[in-house]
Amino acid sequence: MRMQLRDVSFQYGRETALEGIDLDVSPGAFTVLCGRTGSGKSTLLQLLSGLETPSSGEVIFEGGSCNQVGIVFQIPENQLFAATVREELELGLQMHKVPKRERPSLIKQALNQVGLEPDEFLERSPYLLSGGEKRRVAIAAALVLKPKALVLDEPTAGLDPSASRDLLDILYQLKRDGITIVIATHELDAFFPLADRIVLLKEGRIVYNGIPSQLAEHPFFMEEAGLEFPSIVRISYLLRMRGKDMGAPTTVEEFLASLEKSDESRMGTNEQQVPTGSLAVTTVPATPVGVVQNDSQSLWNPHPRQGKSLLHRLDPRAKWAAMVGLSVACLQLTALWGIATAFLLAIALLMIAQINWRRAGTFLRSLSVMYIFLFLISAISFGNPDLWIGPVGISYQGATNGAIGVARFLLVVLLGLVFTETTSGAPLREGFEWGIRPLRKLGVPTRDLSLAVSVALQFVPWILEKMGQLHKALLAKGNRKPGSRKLSPIYLPKLAVPLLISILRMGDDLATAIDSRGYNRTAERTPWYQLRWTKQDTAALAVVSGVCVLLLWWG
C-alpha cells in the first residue's frame, strides 16, 4: 500500500509538531524515520495510521485505507488489554467482526510470524511476559488483522541486544512478506542496514529523505538533525579521511568489501591528516556513565519559573490561594448567571494556561460517572416526586439542585486542572508545605502531607496522558475513520485493567524512588525550589480575590 503525505502540518493546540511534510512511502518499502526527541516522529506515525488527521495538507492511502495500517506503540503496556495472549489478539478480530471460526487460525498465524510458539503463549497473560515478548505480542496483535502496512514507534527501545536483534529479524521477514514498514527510532545504527529509505526529522520538518547510501555519503545531514552517526558511517568516514576510500557502505558486509578493495588500491598513497571538523569530534569518548557534568543549571535552579504562560510563572502560594478561594466561591454558586460567569472565567484560565481543549475534554469525560451520580442523588425522590419514570420518582427542584451541583463540581475540577497543568511537582509541594507549616506545631506531619498531596495532584495529568494513549491503542485495533476518536462504549471497560496496572506500577516505582533516596521524615531538607513572591503574584491574587468576592456576593 502506498501512503503519501502532501504538505502536511500538525498542531497540538498551539504547538506545531509537524510542518510542510511531503513524504511518499512506497509499497513494500522499509522506511526509517529518525530524529531527536520531540522532532515529530510519533505524530507522523499517527497520521500514517489515521489516528490523527493533519491540521493542513492531506494524507493519501493508495491501494487501501488507514484501516489496513497496523500501528505498534512505543510502550507495550500501553497497548495490551486482555487477560491472555489469545484474547489480546482476538480483541482486534472481534472489533473488526471477523467470524469466530476464522479467528484461531489467524491468531496462530500472527503468533508464528513474530516467533512465538502458539501452544506456549496463547493462554499466558501478556502482562507477565518479558519486554521482548510483550513487544512481539503487540506486533502480533497488529498482524492478526492482516495489515498491508505496519508502523512501529521505537520498537527496539529498552530491549537487550539479543531481543533487539530478534525483533529486527522479525521486521525484516515482514518486509520480505511484502508488508510496508515505517519505523520511528532514535537507533539509526540498528536500522541503517535494513532501511530502503531514511527520513530525518528536525523540529517537525524533514531535513533528509533518501536512500541510506546517499546519507552515508553525506552524513552531515545527520549532524543537522542532531543525531549520532551510525558506527559504519562514522568508521568509514574517518578511514576515508585517513586516505582509505571506503565509499559509502551501509552494512558490515559492504564495509568489509570496501575495506578489502581500498587496501588493494591504496598501496603507495600517502595518508591524510584527520580533519578537525565535527566528525573528528565524534571520536571523543562520550561522558562515562555515572559522571555528573558540571552543569549548574541541572544541579541548582533557584527560580525555575520561566513557564510558557503567566499562570506557569506565578508563585505556587498565589496559585494555591487562588484555587482554594475560587473553589470555595464556585461551591457557593446558585444563580444561573453566577455559574455562567464562573464557567467563562474557567475557560479564560484554560486559555491563558494554554491547555489543549482535547486534553481538558478527555479529563472531564473521565469523570462522567461522578456527574451522573451527583445529579441522580439530588434528582431522585421517593417522598414527594413531581414525576415518575418507571419505579423512580424525580423531583424538579432536586433535578435543578443536581444540575447546579454538577456545574459546581465541574468548575472545581476545571480549576484543579488549570492548577496542576501549570504547576510542576517541586513548586506545588513547596507552596503547599508553606501553607500548612503552622500545623507542624500541632504535631501534624506537614512534610509527609505535602509530598502526598503533590504526588496525588501530579497523578492527574499523568493519568490523563495514560488514558489518551490507551484510548488511541484501542482505537487502532478497531475499524476507524481518519481522525475519529469514537470508540464503542462496550470496549471502554477494556481501558480499566491496563490503566490500573500502569497506576500500580507508577506507585510502586515512586515508592522505590522515595526509599532509594533515603527519605527521612524527621530531617530538615534543602529545597530545590525557592519560593519567591513578586508583584505579579500580588496583582494576580488581588484580581482573584475581587472575582471571588463578586461571585460570593451575587452568584
Ligand SMILES: Nc1ncnc2c1ncn2[C@@H]1O[C@H](COP(=O)(O)OP(=O)(O)OP(=O)(O)O)[C@@H](O)[C@H]1O
Ligand atoms: N498530546 C500532545 N499534546 C501536546 N503536545 C504534544 C503532544 N504529543 C506530542 N506533542 C509535542 O509535539 C512535538 C512532537 O512530538 P512527538 O511525540 O511526535 O515527537 P517524537 O519525535 O516522537 O518524540 P519521542 O522520540 O520523544 O517520542 C513535541 O514538541 C511534543 O512536545
